Amino acid sequence: MTKASSGIFHFAVVFMLTLEIRIQLSVESELVVDRSKKNLTHVPKDLTLKTTILDASQNYISELQASDILSLSKLRILILSHNRIQYLDISVFKFNQELEYLDLSHNKLYKISCYPTVNLKHLDLSFNEFDVLPICKEFGNMSQLDFLGLSATQLQKSSWLPIAHLNISKVLLVLGELYGQKEDPESLQDLNTKSLHIVFPTQKKFHFVLDVAASTAVSLELSNIKYVPDDNEYSYFMNVLLRLQKNPRLLDLTLNNIETTWNSFFKILQVVWHTTIEHFSISNVELTGELDHQDFNYSDTSVKTLSIHQVFSYVYHFQQGYVYKILSNMKIQNFTITGTRMMHMFCPLQISPLVYLNLSNNLLTDEVFKNCTSLTALKTLILQMNQFKKLVNIVNMTKDMKSLQQLDISQNSLRYENEGNCFWTKSLLILNMSSNILTDSVFRCIPPSVTVLDLHHNRIVSIPQDVTSLEALEELNVAFNYLTDLPGCGTFSSLSVLIIDYNLVSRELREFIKNIGQISSEVVEDWPESYKCAYPDSYKGTQLQNFHMSQLSCNTTLLIVTIGVIVLFLAVIVTFLCIYMDLPWYLRMVCQWTQARHRARNMSLKELQKNLQFHAFISYSGHDSVWVKNELLPNLEKEDIRICLHERNFVPGKSIVENIINFIEESYKTIFVLSPNFVQSEWCHYELYFAHHKLFQDASDNLILILLEPIPRYSIPGNYHKLKSLMAQRTYLEWPKEKNKHGLFWANLRATINIKLIEQSNQENTCLNNS
Ligand SMILES: *[C@@H]1O[C@H](CO)[C@@H](O)[C@H](O)[C@H]1NC(C)=O
Ligand SMILES: *[C@@H]1O[C@H](CO)[C@@H](O)[C@H](O)[C@H]1NC(C)=O
Ligand SMILES: *[C@@H]1O[C@H](CO)[C@@H](O)[C@H](O)[C@H]1NC(C)=O
Ligand SMILES: *[C@@H]1O[C@H](CO)[C@@H](O)[C@H](O)[C@H]1NC(C)=O
Ligand SMILES: *[C@@H]1O[C@H](CO)[C@@H](O)[C@H](O)[C@H]1NC(C)=O
Ligand SMILES: *[C@@H]1O[C@H](CO)[C@@H](O)[C@H](O)[C@H]1NC(C)=O
Ligand SMILES: *[C@@H]1O[C@H](CO)[C@@H](O)[C@H](O)[C@H]1NC(C)=O
Ligand SMILES: *[C@@H]1O[C@H](CO)[C@@H](O)[C@H](O)[C@H]1NC(C)=O
Ligand SMILES: *[C@@H]1O[C@H](CO)[C@@H](O)[C@H](O)[C@H]1NC(C)=O
Numbered sequence: 001m002t003k004a005s006s007g008i009f010h011f012a013v014v015f016m017l018t019l020e021i022r023i024q025l026s027v028e029s030e031l032v033v034d035r036s037k038k039n040l041t042h043v044p045k046d047l048t049l050k051t052t053i054l055d056a057s058q059n060y061i062s063e064l065q066a067s068d069i070l071s072l073s074k075l076r077i078l079i080l081s082h083n084r085i086q087y088l089d090i091s092v093f094k095f096n097q098e099l100e101y102l103d104l105s106h107n108k109l110y111k112i113s114c115y116p117t118v119n120l121k122h123l124d125l126s127f128n129e130f131d132v133l134p135i136c137k138e139f140g141n142m143s144q145l146d147f148l149g150l151s152a153t154q155l156q157k158s159s160w161l162p163i164a165h166l167n168i169s170k171v172l173l174v175l176g177e178l179y180g181q182k183e184d185p186e187s188l189q190d191l192n193t194k195s196l197h198i199v200f201p202t203q204k205k206f207h208f209v210l211d212v213a214a215s216t217a218v219s220l221e222l223s224n225i226k227y228v229p230d231d232n233e234y235s236y237f238m239n240v241l242l243r244l245q246k247n248p249r250l251l252d253l254t255l256n257n258i259e260t261t262w263n264s265f266f267k268i269l270q271v272v273w274h275t276t277i278e279h280f281s282i283s284n285v286e287l288t289g290e291l292d293h294q295d296f297n298y299s300d301t302s303v304k305t306l307s308i309h310q311v312f313s314y315v316y317h318f319q320q321g322y323v324y325k326i327l328s329n330m331k332i333q334n335f336t337i338t339g340t341r342m343m344h345m346f347c348p349l350q351i352s353p354l355v356y357l358n359l360s361n362n363l364l365t366d367e368v369f370k371n372c373t374s375l376t377a378l379k380t381l382i383l384q385m386n387q388f389k390k391l392v393n394i395v396n397m398t399k400d401m402k403s404l405q406q407l408d409i410s411q412n413s414l415r416y417e418n419e420g421n422c423f424w425t426k427s428l429l430i431l432n433m434s435s436n437i438l439t440d441s442v443f444r445c446i447p448p449s450v451t452v453l454d455l456h457h458n459r460i461v462s463i464p465q466d467v468t469s470l471e472a473l474e475e476l477n478v479a480f481n482y483l484t485d486l487p488g489c490g491t492f493s494s495l496s497v498l499i500i501d502y503n504l505v506s507r508e509l510r511e512f513i514k515n516i517g518q519i520s521s522e523v524v525e526d527w528p529e530s531y532k533c534a535y536p537d538s539y540k541g542t543q544l545q546n547f548h549m550s551q552l553s554c555n556t557t558l559l560i561v562t563i564g565v566i567v568l569f570l571a572v573i574v575t576f577l578c579i580y581m582d583l584p585w586y587l588r589m590v591c592q593w594t595q596a597r598h599r600a601r602n603m604s605l606k607e608l609q610k611n612l613q614f615h616a617f618i619s620y621s622g623h624d625s626v627w628v629k630n631e632l633l634p635n636l637e638k639e640d641i642r643i644c645l646h647e648r649n650f651v652p653g654k655s656i657v658e659n660i661i662n663f664i665e666e667s668y669k670t671i672f673v674l675s676p677n678f679v680q681s682e683w684c685h686y687e688l689y690f691a692h693h694k695l696f697q698d699a700s701d702n703l704i705l706i707l708l709e710p711i712p713r714y715s716i717p718g719n720y721h722k723l724k725s726l727m728a729q730r731t732y733l734e735w736p737k738e739k740n741k742h743g744l745f746w747a748n749l750r751a752t753i754n755i756k757l758i759e760q761s762n763q764e765n766t767c768l769n770n771s
Helices: 003-029 137-141 157-163 236-246 262-273 320-328 391-398 440-444 507-518 556-581 583-601 605-609 622-637 656-666 676-680 682-698 721-729 739-753 766-770
Strands: 032-034 053-055 077-079 087-089 101-103 111-113 122-124 147-152 168-175 193-199 219-227 252-261 279-288 305-313 334-338 356-358 380-382 406-408 430-432 452-454 475-477 497-499 614-619 643-645 667-674 703-707 732-734
Touching: 137 157, 219 236, 236 262, 252 262, 262 279, 262 320, 614 622, 614 656, 622 643, 622 667, 622 676, 622 739, 656 667, 667 676, 667 739, 703 739, 732 739
Parallel strands: 032 053, 053 077, 077 101, 087 111, 101 122, 122 147, 147 168, 168 193, 193 219, 219 252, 252 279, 279 305, 305 334, 334 356, 356 380, 380 406, 406 430, 430 452, 452 475, 475 497, 614 643, 614 667, 667 703, 703 732
Antiparallel strands: none
16 A cells, blocks of 8 residues: 555544544434424333434423423424413423423413523414413523514513513514504514514504514515505505604515405505615515506615515506516615516616516416517526526517526516527526426527527427537536437537436446446546446346447437337237138137146046036026037037036926026036126026035036127126126136137137046936936
8 A cells, every 4th residue: 555545544544533523413412302293292201312303393281390391301303383382381391401492382372480591592482372472581691592473462561571682583473362452553663673573463454553674674574465555445454664764774664464455465565665665575465456557656665675575456447557667676786576467567767777587487478578679788698487488589588688597487478499590698607497398409599608508398309500609608407308319518518417317318428337437437536436337127226337239229210120120020929810710719729628637637637527516507598409419519528528417407396596506517518608698697697696606616617608699798797796806807718709719619618618538438418317
């Protein structure tokens, strides 16, 4: 071993040891116990003392006692949300000195008793049934508190004092359904937090006067706003919003779950426009009413980012033009409108400062931004999940976007059929065209400057050789296509990432294996250990270097031609045999004959003949008796097969059923002559039933079915289950109409009856004597 390599060896050993110790440490430091959704009524008692994380959420726990968690001295995270706890005594955590995360949200808490705990960072008491804010003076010692979730039906300014000196990042304040009877507008004044999320009662209209901007929060989120004003109504919500204009601290505003009118929606937007808010986001909006013509005052705004997500509108009869006009001329940098059913968007009238525009998941069509020259600052355009159809229209749409670097047009229905004229904007670097219906020809419409190209989930069969080379391309994703070849290196000289899984590549793989054998393994990282087959299953785990493909399986054309010729040849032969030689019939017969011979060989003769008076009992309908007497009987009896017919062998004095049972019991085989007539005869069905019954008793197959005439399935009565299932198994001999096939039929039948005539005993034919 050289010096260098032994150095590397030592380094590797040390590295692996460190890694192992690290893993052990991290395993030791966390012990997660998940008992959520287990229908528990108490905190489980069987927990290991080393538990650090306990999740017992979504149970029916109604009490939390010191004894429940006393011994869990290592407990750091306790999640008891969605239970039925009514009363909390914080002293139960006296011995859980490590506890820093306590989630008791969505319980039925109405009362707490306090105890100084200092280590809590996350305390969630939201969505409970507290009347007043559950803040006790001991909270003031939680100097590390970062998140505090609360719920109440009344707010008092003084409640916040114990925690006013803390630096809390986020307060979640859930107002109970009874909130609003006695409101103090100033009640949030002494709340000190960076971010405040207020959840209003879900059932009520917004009739509140709370000054939501009174706290120190720079980021404000308001949920559940039912604001559908009548004409002369005092606009509570609008007045709450107007007060935001007086708070210069506020930078972020998020509104969630809003029910309002189109007019109010734009009034809200207008009010926010003249505040200090920089990032405004509205989601889950339900809009009613119509939009009257409104002018929007765009001047003096701080807004940089506007996001509108999930808008449901019940009316679309009005002039949507107003909507597009107002939205398209906003002088902002970042604009997102997703999950609306918006079908169009106007081109801004003046040069727009928009840098980022995300219009994903709408119903936009190829008509959007036609001839649009005002989006010159735009760097990122996201049009994912819309109704775009033609790639050339996209090229035309973006050709004047001089700064556009990233374009996402994935998940549309885009096609490109060599329509030519793909003069993309020169700035484009990242192009995502995944999940469309693009074919090979798309490679004639790629911007030459592109560095990242995503074409996965399309219909690409091969990458044409003669396309303009994409010299800047570094990352190409062509997974989930129908590629049979790897792309040639000549076209993509800078490529460093190629994603090609879920294709049909095989020929190039063969070349790859061959070539790699010739160059040294240093060039290809981890060859051959890391190159294993994942598909097909039979080769899973095989190293690629040991996977050999024949010339045939690699040369697709040769393979297809070979398969084609063989299939055609077989088809001609089979058709000929079927039509002129009745191949299926012969095949069935030969098969049955072979089976019968096989069974006969495996059975001892003694067994066959003990107690058997007849070789065969024949069951048939009276209507088929002509065939039985003229064809079947002579042919079998000429071979000395002893046949029992109910007409001639009936024992008088016994009942019909008794006779049938006896005959079947005493016969080695029972032959059924099946025809539509047979199905009509009730007796035949009895006989079939008994014979079949015997079949299972003796575990020998004593049934022989001869299909004299085809029986349409529908003509078999529903309760003839046995016959139906026997017919379905197709284990019957078919009486051929053609004379030349009769010989084989009889041979077959004889083989099935399975008697070696030479071995026959000299017993009297009692069956015949009985008559
Ligand atoms: C909890 O109870 C419900 C209703 O009785 C039952 O359907 C469910 O399977 C139970 N879950 C467990 C984990 O026992
Ligand atoms: C809690 O803080 C108060 C002062 O704010 C202090 O006097 C008291 O000792 C602290 N208690 C604990 C247990 O740290
Ligand atoms: C809160 O932050 C301020 C300023 O960063 C700091 O002076 C004060 O000590 C912090 N208070 C606590 C309780 O950590
Ligand atoms: C637009 O809003 C600004 C700032 O609020 C105001 O000064 C200006 O008068 C308004 N313009 C119109 C036409 O209302
Ligand atoms: C706009 O959005 C992009 C991407 O989300 C982000 O990187 C950028 O900081 C945002 N710009 C502004 C002004 O908010
Ligand atoms: C576009 O907006 C949607 C909704 O906010 C978001 O999920 C998606 O990540 C955004 N797309 C990009 C590429 O930023
Ligand atoms: C696009 O602009 C060209 C001239 O720049 C004009 O001839 C054409 O009519 C415009 N098309 C649309 C749809 O506005
Ligand atoms: C694209 O735009 C050019 C010129 O602006 C025009 O000649 C061409 O017809 C347009 N193509 C399509 C498909 O609209
Ligand atoms: C392209 O968009 C798809 C979603 O449509 C996303 O999964 C994929 O990561 C994107 N590709 C790139 C290179 O961003």
